[in-house]
Amino acid sequence: MGIETRRIEDAGLARGIERLTPDRIAETFQALLAGETGARLKTYVETCVRCGMCAPACHYCISHDGDPSYSPVGKVRQTMWELLRQGGRVEPRFLADCAQIAYTECNLCRRCMHYCPLGIDTAYIMTVVRRLCSKLGMTPMYIQDTTHSHSAVLNQMWVKDDEWTDSLQWQEDEARAEFPDLRIPLETEGVDFMYSVIAPEPKFRTQLIYQAAAIFHNAGCSWTMPATPGWDNSNMAMFSGDFEIMGRVERYHFETAQRLRVKRIVMGECGHAFRAVYDVGNRWLGWKMHPVPVVHSIEFFWELLDQGKIRIAQKQPGPVTIHDPCNVIRGRGLMDKLREVVHALYDNVVEMTPNREHNLCCCAGGGVINCGPPFKNVRIVGNKAKADQLKATGVETVIAPCHNCHGGLEDIIHHFKLGMKIKFLGDVIYANMERPAEA
Amino acid sequence: MRELYEFAVGPLAWGAFAVFFLGSIARLVAMYSLAKKKDAPFLSYMSWRYGLRSIGHWLVPFGSLGWKENPALTVVTFIFHICLIVTPIFLLAHVVLLDLYHGIEYPTLPEAVTDVMTMLVVAACIFFAARRFFNRTVRYVTSTQDWIVLAVVFLPFATGLLAYHQVGPPLTMATLHILSAELMLVAIPFTRLSHMIFGLFTRAYMGSEFGGVRHAKDW
Numbered sequence A: 001m002g003i004e005t006r007r008i009e010d011a012g013l014a015r016g017i018e019r020l021t022p023d024r025i026a027e028t029f030q031a032l033l034a035g036e037t038g039a040r041l042k043t044y045v046e047t048c049v050r051c052g053m054c055a056p057a058c059h060y061c062i063s064h065d066g067d068p069s070y071s072p073v074g075k076v077r078q079t080m081w082e083l084l085r086q087g088g089r090v091e092p093r094f095l096a097d098c099a100q101i102a103y104t105e106c107n108l109c110r111r112c113m114h115y116c117p118l119g120i121d122t123a124y125i126m127t128v129v130r131r132l133c134s135k136l137g138m139t140p141m142y143i144q145d146t147t148h149s150h151s152a153v154l155n156q157m158w159v160k161d162d163e164w165t166d167s168l169q170w171q172e173d174e175a176r177a178e179f180p181d182l183r184i185p186l187e188t189e190g191v192d193f194m195y196s197v198i199a200p201e202p203k204f205r206t207q208l209i210y211q212a213a214a215i216f217h218n219a220g221c222s223w224t225m226p227a228t229p230g231w232d233n234s235n236m237a238m239f240s241g242d243f244e245i246m247g248r249v250e251r252y253h254f255e256t257a258q259r260l261r262v263k264r265i266v267m268g269e270c271g272h273a274f275r276a277v278y279d280v281g282n283r284w285l286g287w288k289m290h291p292v293p294v295v296h297s298i299e300f301f302w303e304l305l306d307q308g309k310i311r312i313a314q315k316q317p318g319p320v321t322i323h324d325p326c327n328v329i330r331g332r333g334l335m336d337k338l339r340e341v342v343h344a345l346y347d348n349v350v351e352m353t354p355n356r357e358h359n360l361c362c363c364a365g366g367g368v369i370n371c372g373p374p375f376k377n378v379r380i381v382g383n384k385a386k387a388d389q390l391k392a393t394g395v396e397t398v399i400a401p402c403h404n405c406h407g408g409l410e411d412i413i414h415h416f417k418l419g420m421k422i423k424f425l426g427d428v429i430y431a432n433m434e435r436p437a438e439a
Numbered sequence B: 001m002r003e004l005y006e007f008a009v010g011p012l013a014w015g016a017f018a019v020f021f022l023g024s025i026a027r028l029v030a031m032y033s034l035a036k037k038k039d040a041p042f043l044s045y046m047s048w049r050y051g052l053r054s055i056g057h058w059l060v061p062f063g064s065l066g067w068k069e070n071p072a073l074t075v076v077t078f079i080f081h082i083c084l085i086v087t088p089i090f091l092l093a094h095v096v097l098l099d100l101y102h103g104i105e106y107p108t109l110p111e112a113v114t115d116v117m118t119m120l121v122v123a124a125c126i127f128f129a130a131r132r133f134f135n136r137t138v139r140y141v142t143s144t145q146d147w148i149v150l151a152v153v154f155l156p157f158a159t160g161l162l163a164y165h166q167v168g169p170p171l172t173m174a175t176l177h178i179l180s181a182e183l184m185l186v187a188i189p190f191t192r193l194s195h196m197i198f199g200l201f202t203r204a205y206m207g208s209e210f211g212g213v214r215h216a217k218d219w
């Protein structure tokens, strides 16, 4: 029991251990406490009554038969309490363990907050641990690579500037076979919205851009995409703890929208990107809310359907189930709109329990999937709870409006042999909307 | 013993209440100024509406997911906290004492009721202790301070019970009861018992974030 029994080899952490000394860790920890944390951390740590009520909240803990070292408070005990007790004077090995817990055994999904009578934000405490690890270069290799990518090219996937516009033009070409006058507008100023996606879309899931363009085209939207960096709304630096880079990425994203003088930003189906723009990055930059209104595509699709701009030609029979992505449900309250959209698309929707704000995380979010192959098993085994939940619905299709969730759910569906398909809302809307010829 | 008793109900009681009230205020003020200095961007999200809404939901037994999924603990926690606060305030002997020393008078609860309530607090403490010992998660995160804090709460009620039922030498029991109660008062601002001071604020902040920013519930 405890992190020492489950250490995983990671090149980033191994290098981190070599470079650090207890003195340097202590110095950085003290500076972090002095400079960045305050009453929030202090009250959380002091006020926690060690009641353990949060244990049944966490999918890692549930999936490991209640192993206390996976409980939210158990993770805090193994990291922050010990760091505070020792004034940060810990061995590099200990800090590597902290990194493994904070980066790979917590999705920052905020479910435990629904269980803690005192409203203690364990995800925040884990974020502070990550921040310390990041400052000391003790980050898992793969997630650090995404942060480097953000830093160098302002997107998460090392997509070069010309590759970005090439991908868009390629998708426009493809789509014109189906919709002859479709455009993917680039750099059009003063339109209704800028559409922003995460870097894995041009890189791996280009058809999603095609589908979005088809939907916007059909709905007669006035929109654009930027041709410059700032198009990527994802922000892995937020999860790696490199807040300086997180802020830079967010600033570019907002400034790109401002330069294009759009009325708002519509974001693709990604939860963590939404968290960065809506909840975290904006605050780091000093905006109470966001300087350009942002809307997640769940809400945007809901508007299109509600205003009759998109009509569904054939409603599908289903049955399907809905996966609630933490960052747009607990993070933005889109559970009702998500349901309205899914019910507009399918006749038979089977709900999972618990759902809505009380949903179980996909176990990919919070940067965990970005920690890469070494930790893949951690998040699969750590989310047996979700697999059981999916299985209990007895359906074959899951609607999950979030990229991270797709990644996480695909892995558990494969591992636990659930035989299910996962779809984005865009997939289903694109496939079933009325086309101009039919309209 | 008589002198110790007199000292305990007299100057020491004043001292204990002073430490409790002033200590609590000082801690609140210090925490608030720290929050203003270091967490100002987060303080600005505090909202009365959502903070109180969240507190309201959590003040209802089984009114939140956390309470629902920990039923036994929920029942014990509510009984414990209600009895812990209500009993000493409306206990006949305490009100008589207040009247005697300060001429303050107000209605009391029947002695049979406060007797049961005291027993409930003692029983709840035993339940918490058992939980600390037998529940895997709780044992994993328990430190010495948690045991001390539990004992500090247990003692005044246990000794009060003994004193009321005239077990042991009455004066000694009464003195022990008063001393342990004073210890508890003094401990509140400076131990984990401070959740009594800060708990409402952490809850209100979480409620404000969930209600005002995230448009979701936190219960």
Ligand code: SF4
Binding pocket: A057, A058, A059, A060, A071, A072, A075, A105, A106, A107, A108, A109, A110, A111, A112, A113, A122, A123, A361
């Ligand atoms: S994974 Fe979610 S429930 Fe578990 S500790 Fe992290 S934030 Fe809490």
Ligand code: SF4
Binding pocket: A047, A048, A049, A050, A051, A052, A053, A054, A055, A072, A073, A115, A116, A117, A118, A119, A120, A122
């Ligand atoms: S539920 Fe809250 S108070 Fe209880 S152990 Fe967990 S974090 Fe601490």
